[in-house]
Amino acid sequence: MAKSKNRRKKKAVQAKKFDFKKDISIKTRRLQTMLECINCDIFSKMTERDKLGSYMFMHGVNRIRKEPGAEVRQSLLGFFNKVFNAYLHQKYYQISDENDNQISINDGIIIQGLITYLEEGIEECNPTQKALLYLYVEELKKSFGDIRQSIMLILDKLNLMMQYLNVPSCTMFYFNAFKSPSGSARTQHTLAWDFTVNTISTPREVLSIQGRRRPIYRLGWPELGSGKLKFIDVEASYLGGIYKGKQEKLPVYMQSHAFERLLQRCDPTLENWCKQDFQQSFLVRFEMQVFNRKILFAHSNGSMKLGYFLADIIEEKIVIKTFLLITHANTPEGSRFQELTGFTKYDINYWNVDKLTTFINNDMDTDNPLYPYFEQAGLLHLFELKKEYYVFFDFQETEMDWKALSEYLNSIEELSEVMW
Numbered sequence: 067m068a069k070s071k072n073r074r075k076k077k078a079v080q081a082k083k084f085d086f087k088k089d090i091s092i093k094t095r096r097l098q099t100m101l102e103c104i105n106c107d108i109f110s111k112m113t114e115r116d117k118l119g120s121y122m123f124m125h126g127v128n129r130i131r132k133e134p135g136a137e138v139r140q141s142l143l144g145f146f147n148k149v150f151n152a153y154l155h156q157k158y159y160q161i162s163d164e165n166d167n168q169i170s171i172n173d174g175i176i177i178q179g180l181i182t183y184l185e186e187g188i189e190e191c192n193p194t195q196k197a198l199l200y201l202y203v204e205e206l207k208k209s210f211g212d213i214r215q216s217i218m219l220i221l222d223k224l225n226l227m228m229q230y231l232n233v234p235s236c237t238m239f240y241f242n243a244f245k246s247p248s249g250s251a252r253t254q255h256t257l258a259w260d261f262t263v264n265t266i267s268t269p270r271e272v273l274s275i276q277g278r279r280r281p282i283y284r285l286g287w288p289e290l291g292s293g294k295l296k297f298i299d300v301e302a303s304y305l306g307g308i309y310k311g312k313q314e315k316l317p318v319y320m321q322s323h324a325f326e327r328l329l330q331r332c333d334p335t336l337e338n339w340c341k342q343d344f345q346q347s348f349l350v351r352f353e354m355q356v357f358n359r360k361i362l363f364a365h366s367n368g369s370m371k372l373g374y375f376l377a378d379i380i381e382e383k384i385v386i387k388t389f390l391l392i393t394h395a396n397t398p399e400g401s402r403f404q405e406l407t408g409f410t411k412y413d414i415n416y417w418n419v420d421k422l423t424t425f426i427n428n429d430m431d432t433d434n435p436l437y438p439y440f441e442q443a444g445l446l447h448l449f450e451l452k453k454e455y456y457v458f459f460d461f462q463e464t465e466m467d468w469k470a471l472s473e474y475l476n477s478i479e480e481l482s483e484v485m486w
Contacts (some may be wrong), residue, residue, distance in 0.1 A: 097109065125179070233286055298352075
């Protein structure tokens with residue numbers, strides 16, 4: 067009987083030990099560089115004990131971890147930590163109006179460590195030393211400003227990033243930060259911050275819509291700082307005569323289909339841009355109207371209105387069913403354009419007026435015969451999209467044959483005159 071070969075056991079990969087002395091050296095050198103940038107001479111007066119003391123007051127920052135029970139894939143958690151690390155170390159901030167040198171959030175933590183160390187030691191000094199330390203502390207606070215509040219800056223950045231990811235019909239994410247009671251065992255800092263990511267979902271219900279049972283989702287997003295859901299409601303008085311009920315406010319829900327239509331009809335807008343604009347259109351630039359007995363919620367890319375979410379009242383709820391590009395016949399602008407031109411919905415489709423790329427790919431000069439129609443219908447701003455928001459997009463351009471479209475429009479007008 068053949069003997070089995072002895073297999074070599076793989077050595078367990080040991081976690082790399084934290085180099086305490088190296089970290090002190092790196093942060094101390096960085097502290098010296100930043101102090102030289104503002105011509106502050108305090109570093110030359112610091113002893114080794116002072117340098118170690120200021121290091122101990124620098125906040126340690128632990129990696130993002132997920133809250134117990136949070137539905138966060140490991141790959142997504144890894145992505146969050148890469149972004150977190152970039153926010154922490156990239157030099158985004160100017161030291162002051164008088165100083166052009168750029169510093170990072172991590173630099174702010176280093177400076178704040180020195181300030182805290184000086185403030186803690188002031189009371190133990192004689193009057194002469196105390197006055198000098200006060201001057202140094204005030205100089206540092208004035209020079210480095212809000213960057214010293216770096217932990218709150220990084221938390222805000224993480225939660226703002228979620229505007230590019232969160233959609234109410236899916237699981238949503240938010241971040242928290244809090245001081246670790248035991249500091250940082252890894253870096254030996256006496257103070258440390260823990261960052262966590264958590265998940266939250268909006269209430270889901272099932273309603274009968276056009277004879278079929280369909281899921282709907284409460285429209286809302288996690289608030290910055292608290293993580294609590296901020297829901298969207300509409301006061302009944304804004305609904306004109308289309309609501310006859312007794313509720314003072316109606317909650318807004320959405321079908322997932324509506325966001326899919328937004329992505330489809332706002333092509334080539336990136337999905338993450340659509341998610342951010344979706345949230346901003348309800349939480350920041352809220353605009354609602356009733357048109358043809360339908361509720362329309364405006365959707366904008368920055369200051370450019372692209373279309374509307376169309377909603378109906380069903381069982382005391384406002385339910386968003388779909389998204390319409392601004393040129394659609396069921397929008398005020400689209401209806402006005404068809405009224406001015408005599409176009410049918412088939413004409414709109416044939417001449418690609420129902421595609422965002424038509425406006426991004428083409429210019430509209432004031433001498434163009436069609437200029438007045440787009441201007442009077444409130445659609446002229448769409449031709450500014452490429453210059454404002456899509457200048458870096460690389461996609462195949464399709465030029466509009468304005469001459470052919472103008473001739474077709476003239477034929478409609480001539481036919482109308484003959485008929486009347």
